[in-house]
Amino acid sequence: MSDDCKAIDPLVTPFVDGELPLDDRRRVEQHLTVCPPCHSRLAAEQAVHDAVASQRSHFMSCAPRLLRARCEAAARRERAGVPPPRTRAEGLRRLWSTSLAPIALAASLVVVVGGAFVYQLTDSSATAMAAELTADHLKCFALNAVLGTQDSPAAVEAAMFTGFGWKMHLPSSPSRMGLELVGSRRCLYGEGTVAHVMYLHEGRPVSLFMLPRSARAEQFVEVLGHEAKIWCVGDRTLVLIAREPRRQVEELASYMQASLSQQH
Numbered sequence: 001m002s003d004d005c006k007a008i009d010p011l012v013t014p015f016v017d018g019e020l021p022l023d024d025r026r027r028v029e030q031h032l033t034v035c036p037p038c039h040s041r042l043a044a045e046q047a048v049h050d051a052v053a054s055q056r057s058h059f060m061s062c063a064p065r066l067l068r069a070r071c072e073a074a075a076r077r078e079r080a081g082v083p084p085p086r087t088r089a090e091g092l093r094r095l096w097s098t099s100l101a102p103i104a105l106a107a108s109l110v111v112v113v114g115g116a117f118v119y120q121l122t123d124s125s126a127t128a129m130a131a132e133l134t135a136d137h138l139k140c141f142a143l144n145a146v147l148g149t150q151d152s153p154a155a156v157e158a159a160m161f162t163g164f165g166w167k168m169h170l171p172s173s174p175s176r177m178g179l180e181l182v183g184s185r186r187c188l189y190g191e192g193t194v195a196h197v198m199y200l201h202e203g204r205p206v207s208l209f210m211l212p213r214s215a216r217a218e219q220f221v222e223v224l225g226h227e228a229k230i231w232c233v234g235d236r237t238l239v240l241i242a243r244e245p246r247r248q249v250e251e252l253a254s255y256m257q258a259s260l261s262q263q264h
Helices: 003-016 022-032 036-054 056-062 065-080 088-111 126-147 153-164 246-260
Strands: 179-189 192-201 204-211 219-223 226-233 236-242
Touching: 003 022, 003 036, 022 036, 036 204, 126 179, 126 192, 126 204, 126 219, 126 226, 126 236, 153 179, 153 192, 179 204, 219 246, 226 246, 236 246
Parallel strands: none
Antiparallel strands: 179 192, 192 204, 204 236, 219 226, 226 236
């Protein structure tokens, strides 16, 4: 993270919340025009902010009392401010609690607290399925921002075969499409897990999910500020998710389809 990014980092959340003075807001806007990673981070936080805001009344009525108390306590600490971290370990914990935990918590709330509109609908609603996967997309990239992991194509392919019996071969020249491989994860979904392959497209997060033993009609879904392209290969459903224009997502999905359509 550059010095400029470090200076902008504490301004991102108040920027999204609309609480920055005009001069600071212009400073953030100027930085975002030249820094794709910060732009991606802000886009992710904005997406979660919008999702939580749209379901505010539902969350307030359904969230467990202990969870509400913890959120209120975290908000009070944030408003009160805290002294600089004394050690690197404390700094990482601070980064999680002040920057990444709100993103992960909010995304988790979309899935856990809002279970009535996600889990119970995923079998019949492509929108609900895309909402759950988009929440995982946000959480995984927020976590990777701290861990900084980057897997090789061979490691990802091995993980897909070991975890899902999926003999996939990643696109051989992703840089032609401006793609850079980040890695892979196994994400909880319904009563099982799904495969999650993570890319950056010109610095912006892109996720490819694979749902085993699932068949969905090919379609586009717009959810939580993201576009999701859904298609099937055999008995697997593939979902590509990105916060980019639909035309761009279609191009990326077509590129992935061309590489994966013959793989079983």
